[in-house]
Amino acid sequence: MEGLPADQGFDARPTIGALYAGSLASVALSAVLAIQTLLYFMFFSADNIRFKGIVGWVWASDTAHTISVAVAIWQYGVLNFSQPQYLLDIAPALSATVALTGITTLNSNVFYGWRIHRMSKGNLKLTIPIGLLAVTRIVMVIFLSVEMILCETWALISLRFKPMLVAALGISAATDIMLAATRYFFLRELKQGYMGVPEMVDAVVIFTINDGLLTCTIVVAAIICFALMPQNYIWVGIYLTLSKLYSNSILVTLNLRNWYRHKNRPYxxxxxxxxxxxxxxxxxxxxxxxxxxxxxxxxxxxxxxxxxxxxxxxxxxxxxxxxxxxxxxxxxxxxxxxxxxxxxxxxxxxxxxxxxxxxx
Incomplete structure (x- = not known):
């Protein structure tokens, strides 16, 4: 990643500008998650403690991710404002952000994998591959986070671990596709068997497709930008939003129950x-x-x-x-x-x- 002084034509837009844009989108999505968390505890106060624990953990991990993003922006944009060459280095907070993104992704994979396990009546042929993909990805992400701290520069990470980074993102996209396709299959079976709830099933089917496509599209966009433009931070800015999409997906799924419950209640x-x-x-x-x-x-x-x-x-x-x-x-x-x-x-x-x- 090239960092030139301002008087020689340093362009901040694809570097620090991309980080700022990604962090703003990340914070906005975190605010949406906070509102969804509040709505959940307002409308589902009688839910099982298991679901409340899931929501609390999702919110806590998302908050930690938001803090790490803010610290990374502070390190790049404030503490080293007049040092463009620092953009060649990996801020410690950014390494933490990568690890926390892996954790929030694991939250989503485990949540939907468990639901598929329930819907499939314990079909291990479906849940075991999903579990293996999720575990493989989190191991790779934690390993890369540690190496980012040790290597300290993007050039060294790109030289040594570029294939692993692309593979980790690719596994994430493959897991999203598998989860969305499996949920879609069982939801369509549910609609055919239970004609009394077609509207609810249709709503969940649409959300499932859109959710899987959105996260997969974000991952693919990050891979393409990293492969074609490794010298800038555009792919990092895209990557910063990925964690928020996974966390919001869980809360939307839980809160969707309340939408159906009140949809047809007359005034x-x-x-x-x-x-x-x-x-x-x-x-x-x-x-x-x-x-x-x-x-x-x-x-x-x-x-x-x-x-x-x-x-x-x-x-x-x-x-x-x-x-x-x-x-x-x-x-x-x-x-x-x-x-x-x-x-x-x-x-x-x-x-x-x-x-x-x-x-x-």
């Missing part, structure tokens, strides 16, 4: 809205009845009195009711799970088991 007018607000303010609770005629002890417009942990294997339906005006009842098919994640949790309605659980 009941200002009086009903006022009554709901008053019930929330006063803490009033009105029991509702499930399909078996038993009081559930739950209420709409506030938190349920108690919520049990989700049993992902229980045949279930979700019913939306109101104490004064009946909503349109949305019945999920028997055995339905939201892409391998079990029943949606939260406070948007009253759950009932239908048919009753078999005795064990």
């Amino acid at each position: 009941l007018g200002p009086q009903i809205d006022y009554d709901a607000r008053m019930r929330r303010r006063t803490g009033a609770q009105t029991p509702t009845e499930d399909y078996h005629g038993k009081g559930t002890g739950s209420f709409i417009g506030g938190r349920a009195e108690s919520s049990r942990a989700d049993d992902d294997d229980v045949e279930s339906v979700e019913v939306h009711v109101n104490q004064r005006v009946d909503y349109t009842v949305r019945v999920l098919p028997v055995g339905y799970e939201f892409e391998g994640m079990g029943r949606p949790g939260g406070r948007s309605g009253v759950r009932a088991d239908y048919p009753p659980r078999p005795s064990r």
